Amino acid sequence: VHGIIEKFFDPSSVAIIGASRNPEKIGHMILKNLLEAGYKGKVFPVNPESPRILGIQTFRSVEAIPSSVDLAVVAIPSKIVPSVMEECAKKGIEAVIIVSGGFHEVDHGRRLDKAVLEIARKAKIRVIGPNCQGVNNPHSGLCATFAGFSRLRGHMAIITQSGSVGGAIQCWAERDGIGISKCVNLGNKIDVDEVDILRFLKNDTDTKVIGIYIEGLANGRAFMEAAAEVSKAKPIVVLKSGVTRAGSKATLSHTGSLTGRSEIFDAALKQADVIKANSLEEFYDIMKAFESLPLPEGPGVLIIESSGGVGALAADTCEKSGLRLPEPHKHAKNRLREVLSEFCTFSNPFDLTTESLNPEHFGLVIEENKDNDKINAFITIFGDPIVGAAEVIKRISTETDKPIVVTYLGGGDVEMIERDKMRAVGISVFPTPERAVVALQALVKYSESLRQSDTFWGTRRLLGNRSIDRMQWKRNFC
Amino acid sequence: VHGIIEKFFDPSSVAIIGASRNPEKIGHMILKNLLEAGYKGKVFPVNPESPRILGIQTFRSVEAIPSSVDLAVVAIPSKIVPSVMEECAKKGIEAVIIVSGGFHEVDHGRRLDKAVLEIARKAKIRVIGPNCQGVNNPHSGLCATFAGFSRLRGHMAIITQSGSVGGAIQCWAERDGIGISKCVNLGNKIDVDEVDILRFLKNDTDTKVIGIYIEGLANGRAFMEAAAEVSKAKPIVVLKSGVTRAGSKATLSHTGSLTGRSEIFDAALKQADVIKANSLEEFYDIMKAFESLPLPEGPGVLIIESSGGVGALAADTCEKSGLRLPEPHKHAKNRLREVLSEFCTFSNPFDLTTESLNPEHFGLVIEENKDNDKINAFITIFGDPIVGAAEVIKRISTETDKPIVVTYLGGGDVEMIERDKMRAVGISVFPTPERAVVALQALVKYSESLRQSDTFWGTRRLLGNRSIDRMQWKRNFC
Numbered sequence: 001v002h003g004i005i006e007k008f009f010d011p012s013s014v015a016i017i018g019a020s021r022n023p024e025k026i027g028h029m030i031l032k033n034l035l036e037a038g039y040k041g042k043v044f045p046v047n048p049e050s051p052r053i054l055g056i057q058t059f060r061s062v063e064a065i066p067s068s069v070d071l072a073v074v075a076i077p078s079k080i081v082p083s084v085m086e087e088c089a090k091k092g093i094e095a096v097i098i099v100s101g102g103f104h105e106v107d108h109g110r111r112l113d114k115a116v117l118e119i120a121r122k123a124k125i126r127v128i129g130p131n132c133q134g135v136n137n138p139h140s141g142l143c144a145t146f147a148g149f150s151r152l153r154g155h156m157a158i159i160t161q162s163g164s165v166g167g168a169i170q171c172w173a174e175r176d177g178i179g180i181s182k183c184v185n186l187g188n189k190i191d192v193d194e195v196d197i198l199r200f201l202k203n204d205t206d207t208k209v210i211g212i213y214i215e216g217l218a219n220g221r222a223f224m225e226a227a228a229e230v231s232k233a234k235p236i237v238v239l240k241s242g243v244t245r246a247g248s249k250a251t252l253s254h255t256g257s258l259t260g261r262s263e264i265f266d267a268a269l270k271q272a273d274v275i276k277a278n279s280l281e282e283f284y285d286i287m288k289a290f291e292s293l294p295l296p297e298g299p300g301v302l303i304i305e306s307s308g309g310v311g312a313l314a315a316d317t318c319e320k321s322g323l324r325l326p327e328p329h330k331h332a333k334n335r336l337r338e339v340l341s342e343f344c345t346f347s348n349p350f351d352l353t354t355e356s357l358n359p360e361h362f363g364l365v366i367e368e369n370k371d372n373d374k375i376n377a378f379i380t381i382f383g384d385p386i387v388g389a390a391e392v393i394k395r396i397s398t399e400t401d402k403p404i405v406v407t408y409l410g411g412g413d414v415e416m417i418e419r420d421k422m423r424a425v426g427i428s429v430f431p432t433p434e435r436a437v438v439a440l441q442a443l444v445k446y447s448e449s450l451r452q453s454d455t456f457w458g459t460r461r462l463l464g465n466r467s468i469d470r471m472q473w474k475r476n477f478c
Numbered sequence: 479v480h481g482i483i484e485k486f487f488d489p490s491s492v493a494i495i496g497a498s499r500n501p502e503k504i505g506h507m508i509l510k511n512l513l514e515a516g517y518k519g520k521v522f523p524v525n526p527e528s529p530r531i532l533g534i535q536t537f538r539s540v541e542a543i544p545s546s547v548d549l550a551v552v553a554i555p556s557k558i559v560p561s562v563m564e565e566c567a568k569k570g571i572e573a574v575i576i577v578s579g580g581f582h583e584v585d586h587g588r589r590l591d592k593a594v595l596e597i598a599r600k601a602k603i604r605v606i607g608p609n610c611q612g613v614n615n616p617h618s619g620l621c622a623t624f625a626g627f628s629r630l631r632g633h634m635a636i637i638t639q640s641g642s643v644g645g646a647i648q649c650w651a652e653r654d655g656i657g658i659s660k661c662v663n664l665g666n667k668i669d670v671d672e673v674d675i676l677r678f679l680k681n682d683t684d685t686k687v688i689g690i691y692i693e694g695l696a697n698g699r700a701f702m703e704a705a706a707e708v709s710k711a712k713p714i715v716v717l718k719s720g721v722t723r724a725g726s727k728a729t730l731s732h733t734g735s736l737t738g739r740s741e742i743f744d745a746a747l748k749q750a751d752v753i754k755a756n757s758l759e760e761f762y763d764i765m766k767a768f769e770s771l772p773l774p775e776g777p778g779v780l781i782i783e784s785s786g787g788v789g790a791l792a793a794d795t796c797e798k799s800g801l802r803l804p805e806p807h808k809h810a811k812n813r814l815r816e817v818l819s820e821f822c823t824f825s826n827p828f829d830l831t832t833e834s835l836n837p838e839h840f841g842l843v844i845e846e847n848k849d850n851d852k853i854n855a856f857i858t859i860f861g862d863p864i865v866g867a868a869e870v871i872k873r874i875s876t877e878t879d880k881p882i883v884v885t886y887l888g889g890g891d892v893e894m895i896e897r898d899k900m901r902a903v904g905i906s907v908f909p910t911p912e913r914a915v916v917a918l919q920a921l922v923k924y925s926e927s928l929r930q931s932d933t934f935w936g937t938r939r940l941l942g943n944r945s946i947d948r949m950q951w952k953r954n955f956c
Contacts, residue, residue: 026832101821101831133832147832147862147888162787163832164861167888168910174890215790241787246803247794253823254786279912280791280887308732309640309719312693313758316725325724343579345731353579354504354611354625354641383642384625409758410625410645412652432646434757 011070019045132187154179489548497523610665632657
C-alpha cells in the first residue's frame with residue numbers, strides 16, 4: 001500500500017486532466033505550479049482542444065498518453081469525473097487526486113462519490129479528494145496544487161481538510177524560512193484519509209513533525225490507533241474545527257464532515273500522545289517549535305529578558321501551562337553578579353534590564369545555568385532593538401542540548417535584521433512571549449509522553465539538534 | 479493639573495539631563511530620537527563636559543539654560559537624581575520624566591524614591607517614572623524615549639509599565655500602517671499614574687482608543703473610577719501581568735508592583751466597562767479593531783469566506799465568544815444563487831468556495847445582507863491569493879455603517895500586496911480568523927455597555943467611520 005501512497009508525493013510522471021489555457025482555470029494553475037516548482041518527472045497535460053499549453057504538448061485523452069502514468073490530477077466538472085476514472089483505470093494509473101468539487105459536500109453529489117469509489121476499488125486505484133487543493137512536496141518539486149504553497153524544503157508535514165489552512169501554514173513557514181516537507185489536502189476523503197498519510201509519513205525521512213487539520217473523522221478509532229503508533233516516532237499536532245455547534249454546521253457543508261463530540265475527541269488525542277492546538281496560529285507555532293528545537297527533558301524553564309514586562313507575561317503563561325520556573329543556583333547568581341549590572345534581577349525571570357542591554361549577557365546567563373538539572377529549557381526574550389542577538393544565540397545553541405526558545409519583539413528594523421539572521425541558520429523566532437511559552441509547553445508534554453514510553457532517546461536523536469541539522473538540510477537540498 | 483500633564487506630551491521646550499556623546503548611552507539615544515522625530519520646540523541637552531552633542535549646544539547645568547523649560551528628561555545615575563530634582567525646582571520646571579532605574583525596584587532605592595517625591599511635592603513638580611522609557615507623541619514630534627517607538631501618527635494611545643510592551647505595540651502599529659497617538663511608559667509610578675494619564679487622554683482629540691499594560695495599581699479604586707468615567711467616552715483595553723504567582727513575583731522585581739488578586743481585578747474592570755485582553759497580541763488586536771472599525775449594534779455576525787476550513791474555525795470562535803451567526807434572509811440567498819456558483823454554501827459561514835474565487839463576490843454577499851437587522855457585522859476571510867480584495871472592501875466599506883472585519887491568510891505575495899493596499903486606505907487586516915473574531919467580540923461587548931449607558935451614539939460618532947476618517951487623518955498629519 002505504501003508504494004501507491006508514495007506515488008502521490010514522488011511520482012515519475014503526472015497527468016493533469018483538465019489542463020487549461022485559461023489562466024483563471026484551476027487546471028491551468030496546477031500545470032503552471034507543477035512546471036514552475038521544478039518537478040523533474042514527465043508531465044502530460046490532458047485537454048481535447050488545445051494542442052499546447054504553457055509550451056508543452058497536450059494529449060486529447062488519458063489513453064492518448066504514450067507512456068505509463070504514476071499520478072493523475074483531475075480538475076474537471078464533477079459530472080464527468082466517473083468517466084475519466086474509467087480511463088485512468090484502463091491506463092493502469094494507481095494514484096488519482098480529484099481536485100474538482102461538487103461531490104458529497106453538495107446535495108446531488110453523493111451519487112458521484114459512489115460511482116468514483118466503485119471504479120477505484122475495482123481497479124485498485126487510491127484516490128485523494130475530491131474537493132481538495134492537491135499535494136505539494138517541495139523535496140520532489142511535485143507541486144500539484146492550485147493555491148498558496150511553499151517551494152521551500154523543510155521538515156513539517158501538513159495533512160489538511162482545508163485548502164486555506166494548508167495555504168496559511170505554508171505561507172507562514174515560507175516567510176519564516178522554515179518550509180515544509182509535504183502538504184496534502186484531503187478534501188472529502190472518499191478513499192485516502194489521515195491514516196494512510198500518517199503511516200506513510202512515519203517513515204518519511206524529510207518529515208520531523210506532522211500537523212493535521214481535521215474537520216471530521218469517518219473512523220475515529222483507526223485514526224487514534226495510527227496516531228498512537230506514529231506519535232512514538234514523530235510528534236503529531238492536531239487542529240480540529242467543528243468543536244462548537246456553529247463550527248460543526250460549517251464543517252458539514254464544507255467537506256460533509258460529521259464532527260462528533262469534542263470532549264471524547266480530546267481525551268482520545270491525549271491517550272494517543274497527540275498534541276492539540278487551540279488555534280490556527282498555535283497549530284503553526286507548535287510545529288515550528290518541534291521543527292527547530294531539541295526536546296527538553298523536563299518542565300523547568302529559565303526566562304531571560306531585557307524588559308520585565310514581557311518577562312512577567314511569559315512567567316504568567318508558564319504557570320498557566322504547567323511549566324516550572326526554578327531559581328538559578330546561588331553560585332551561578334554570584335558569578336553573574338560579578339559581570340552584570342547591579343540593577344539586574346538575578347532570579348527567574350532573569351531580567352537584564354536596560355542597564356545590561358547587551359546580547360552577550362543573554363549568552364552569559366545561559367552558560368552559567370546550562371548545567372542546572374532543574375532548568376530544562378531557556379526562553380530568551382529580546383524586547384528591544386538588540387543588535388547582535390543572532391550571533392549569540394547561534395553560538396550558544398551549539399553549547400547545550402537544551403532548547404533555547406527565542407522571542408524578539410519591539411525591536412523595529414533591528415529586530416527584522418536579527419530575525420532574518422537567525423532564520424538563516426535555522427533558529428526559529430516567536431513573535432510574543434506567550435506564543436513562545438505555549439509552543440515550548442507542547443515540547444515538554446511530548447517529551448514527557450516519550451519518556452513514559454521509553455522512546456525518548458530514539459526520537460530525540462531523530463529530532464536532533466536543530467541548528468546544525470537545518471543547516472545540513474539546506475546544504476543537501478536547497 | 480491637566481495643564482501640567484499636557485507638558486509631558488506637548489512641551490514648548492525640553493531639557494535632556496544626562497545627554498551624552500556616547501551613542502550607547504540612554505542620554506544620547508533620547509536626544510537623537512527627539513531630534514530625528516522632528517520635534518519643533520527648543521531642545522537643551524545638559525552635560526557638564528561636552529560643549530556640543532549631535533550638533534547642538536549643550537548646557538553645563540539646568541540653571542545654565544537661558545530660557546524657561548517645560549519638560550525635563552532625566553537620564554543619570556539614580557544617586558544624583560535628587561540633586562538634579564532640586565535644580566529643576568529652582569528652574570521652575572513643572573514636568574519631569576525620570577528615565578533612570580535604580581529606585582524602589584532595587585533594595586537600596588526606596589530612600590531615593592522618598593527624596594525625589596519630597597522635592598516634587600514641595601515644588602509642585604509632576605514626575606513620570608522613575609525606571610521608565612519615557613514618552614512618545616508622534617503628533618507633536620516629542621519622542622522623549624530611548625527604544626522601540628513609532629513616528630507614525632495614529633489614534634491608539636498606550637499607557638504602559640513596561641518598555642518592551644510599549645515598544646512591541648508601536649512596532650506592530652507601525653508595520654500595520656496604523657501608528658499611535660501617544661505612548662507613555664510610567665515605570666515605577668512614584669507620582670504620575672494611570673489615573674492622571676487617563677483623564678488627560680479622555681479629552682485628547684488624537685486618541686480614539688486607550689490601551690493600558692498594568693503590573694500593579696497602588697490605588698485600585700481611583701483607577702476603576704477614572705476608567706469607568708473615561709470608558710464612556712473612549713474604549714479602554716487592559717492587559718495585566720502578574721496574574722499568577724510566578725508572574726506576580728516577576729512584576730515585584732520589575733517595577734516593585736504588588737499585583738493583588740486577579741479575580742477581584744477582573745470583576746472591577748467589567749464593572750468599569752473596560753475590556754480585558756488575555757495576551758499581548760490580543761491587546762494589540764483589540765486596539766486595532768477599535769482604531770479602525772465602526773461599532774456594531776449587536777452580536778450578529780455573517781462570516782464570508784472562500785475556504786470552508788477557516789470559516790469553520792471562525793464559527794467555532796464566534797460561538798465560544800458569544801457572538802451569533804444568524805442565517806441570511808431567504809430572499810438574499812435566492813438573489814445570490816442567481817449569480818454565484820451552485821457549489822457555494824448559502825448559509826453562515828457563507829462559503830464562496832474556489833468556484834467563486836472572485837473578490838466581487840465577497841462584496842455581493844455583503845450588499846445583499848447589509849440591511850438584515852440581525853447581522854451587525856461582517857467577517858470576510860480571504861483564504862487564498864485573491865487579487866482585488868482591497869478594492870472591493872474599500873468600496874463596500876463606504877456603503878454600510880456595519881463593521882467589516884478583514885482577515886487575509888494563505889495568499890503569498892498577493893496577500894502582501896492586497897494587505898498593503900488595504901492598510902493604505904485605513905482598513906485593518908487580521909492574520910487569522912480567530913484573532914479577527916476575538917477583536918470583533920471586544921467591539922460588540924463595548925458597544926453593548928455603551929448602549930446600556932445611553933452614550934452609544936455619541937461615542938459611535940466619535941469613533942466614526944474608519945476608512946474615511948483615517949484618510950482624513952493622513953491628509954492632515956502625515
